[in-house]
Amino acid sequence: MSKKIHTxxxxxxxxxxxxxxxxxxxxxxxxxxxxxxxxxxxxQRFEVAKMLKEKKTYLEISEKTGASTATISRVNRSLNYxxxxxxxxxxxxxxx
Numbered sequence: 001m002s003k004k005i006h007t008x009x010x011x012x013x014x015x016x017x018x019x020x021x022x023x024x025x026x027x028x029x030x031x032x033x034x035x036x037x038x039x040x041x042x043x044q045r046f047e048v049a050k051m052l053k054e055k056k057t058y059l060e061i062s063e064k065t066g067a068s069t070a071t072i073s074r075v076n077r078s079l080n081y082x083x084x085x086x087x088x089x090x091x092x093x094x095x096x
């Protein structure tokens with residue numbers, strides 16, 4: 001059973017993220033809120049998702065990102081059965 005993330009605390013965090021206006025502000029905020037490893041893990045998952053969308057193999061992805069096959073599989077599951085969050089962001093980034 002997955003945890004419910006729709007809480008006031010999460011809303012507050014997301015509102016804070018939405019208030020950021022530049023990459024530098026993101027660095028400042030996320031370095032305060034997250035550990036370096038947490039930020040690197042999030043960025044690794046995002047890179048894995050991009051590579052999966054490019055039809056790269058698990059081996060190619062693992063070699064480039066250092067991600068485990070379990071992480072790659074989890075990201076792949078999100079791409080295929082998740083809430084389409086990755087696709088939404090990829091579409092927006094491609095239009096910039």
